[in-house]
Amino acid sequence: MCDGSSEAMVEVQRTWEGAHADVAVRPLGVDEDLWLPVQVKSCKEQNSNGCWHFNWVHKYPGMPGPASLAHKLLLAYEDTFFAKDSLDNIILQRSETSQKGEASIAAWAPLLSAAGVEVHQELIYEMTPVDAIWWWNGKRFLIQHKTAILHHVNNGSHLVILQKSAGNKATQLYDEADFDLLAASLPENHHFYLFPMAVLVQRRLVNGHRERRQCTGSAVMLWTREAEAMQRLKEAKRCRGGGRADFWANEYLIDTHAADGGVGRLHAILESAGYST
DNA sequence: CTCAATGACATTCCCTCCCC
DNA sequence: GGGGAGGGAATGTCATTGAG
Numbered sequence: 001m002c003d004g005s006s007e008a009m010v011e012v013q014r015t016w017e018g019a020h021a022d023v024a025v026r027p028l029g030v031d032e033d034l035w036l037p038v039q040v041k042s043c044k045e046q047n048s049n050g051c052w053h054f055n056w057v058h059k060y061p062g063m064p065g066p067a068s069l070a071h072k073l074l075l076a077y078e079d080t081f082f083a084k085d086s087l088d089n090i091i092l093q094r095s096e097t098s099q100k101g102e103a104s105i106a107a108w109a110p111l112l113s114a115a116g117v118e119v120h121q122e123l124i125y126e127m128t129p130v131d132a133i134w135w136w137n138g139k140r141f142l143i144q145h146k147t148a149i150l151h152h153v154n155n156g157s158h159l160v161i162l163q164k165s166a167g168n169k170a171t172q173l174y175d176e177a178d179f180d181l182l183a184a185s186l187p188e189n190h191h192f193y194l195f196p197m198a199v200l201v202q203r204r205l206v207n208g209h210r211e212r213r214q215c216t217g218s219a220v221m222l223w224t225r226e227a228e229a230m231q232r233l234k235e236a237k238r239c240r241g242g243g244r245a246d247f248w249a250n251e252y253l254i255d256t257h258a259a260d261g262g263v264g265r266l267h268a269i270l271e272s273a274g275y276s277t
Numbered sequence: 278c279t280c281a282a283t284g285a286c287a288t289t290c291c292c293t294c295c296c297c
Numbered sequence: 298g299g300g301g302a303g304g305g306a307a308t309g310t311c312a313t314t315g316a317g
Contacts, residue, residue, distance in 0.1 A: 151283095151284085157283095157284095159284085159285095161286090163286095163287095216286075216287065216288095217285090217286065217287075218285070218286075219284075219285060219286065221283090221284065221285090246284085
């Protein structure tokens with residue numbers, strides 16, 4: 001990364017979308033975990049993605065523009081007026097909505113760790129339907145995370161809304177190619193659902209390659225064991241109303257209160273799921 | 278037929294960030 | 298600082314269903 005020139009060099013770490021700082025920088029040669037949070041503003045000369053021009057700081061230290069930028073960053077770093085912080089802290093300083101989006105990912109962490117699944121977030125999937133990458137058994141799975149919400153008209157059941165935004169147009173269904181698995185978690189964090197893409201296609205909850213539906217979204221009804229039991233009781237008592245709940249989603253329920261903590265079920269679902277190379 | 282529970286959507290709301 | 302955009306959650310709507 002350093003080409004040995006006398007030019008001042010900085011190390012740059014990108015943060016995630018929604019973080020207060022766009023990047024964190026540190027002079028090369030500093031090993032201490034002390035970084036300067038930096039917000040990047042776009043300028044006309046660069047192409048759409050304002051952040052990536054920082055790569056030039058690495059690649060072409062001799063160039064006047066970026067190099068002087070690196071120099072300014074170094075000066076800022078040395079200035080006590082600018083607070084430095086650990087990289088973890090800078091990356092964690094995110095807006096509340098972004099953190100909420102992360103909640104589902106965090107909720108899965110213990111289970112995935114127990115199951116020997118490696119979790120990655122890759123920058124190339126930012127702003128795409130892929131929220132995380134799971135590695136397991138030599139396979140790479142693209143994951144879409146969703147948190148389930150309690151459905152107000154239906155006591156005890158939750159639902160996951162499946163709709164992706166499409167620019168400034170109305171939301172639309174996800175596409176078969178968007179991800180490999182849908183990982184849904186309930187707010188209580190005891191129950192997890194993991195749906196292989198093939199199942200979602202088969203249930204017409206996402207668009208498959210041979211079928212394109214125009215509706216703006218779909219939903220998955222989730223019944224915990226308790227909610228399912230209550231529902232079956234109600235149906236047995238022949239309550240008014242004919243609709244019979246469909247518990248198909250429970251095939252993909254992972255209960256962390258199970259003897260093995262749900263690891264076996266998780267492995268079974270991953271085993272059956274498609275994956276990306 | 279009538280009614281209301283259900284579930285699949287559709288719409289609104291809300292928060293944050295960006296940019297002028 | 299405020300208006301607009303965007304993303305996601307919360308809430309609303311309505312066709313369907315089957316018992317009474």
